[in-house]
Amino acid sequence: MENGQESCGRTGAIICGAREVTLDRLTLVYGMRLVGEGEVAAVEHGQVLMDDGQTRQVTLHTIEGTKTQIKNQLLESIDAFFDIHS
Secondary structure, eight states: OOOOOOOOOOEEEEEEETEESSSSSSSEEEEOOOOOOOOOOEEEEEETEEETOOOOOOOOEEEEEEEHHHHHHHHHHHHHHHHOOO
């Protein structure tokens, strides 16, 4: 695992420092923004640096729940995102 985390085998848990985190319930942090092809120079910490030097914000969202709940809500959110931007 990355960042010094160790897997706990089949339990689906991760050791983070001195505490164990189960993966039964999770929080997904994500952000989306549509920009034209070739316009992005860099992406950092919720900001997009455009090729013309301007910076655009990317709003971050969270979804909490089981993997199945998060996946279902994320798919609904993506559909709504494209409905708004069509």
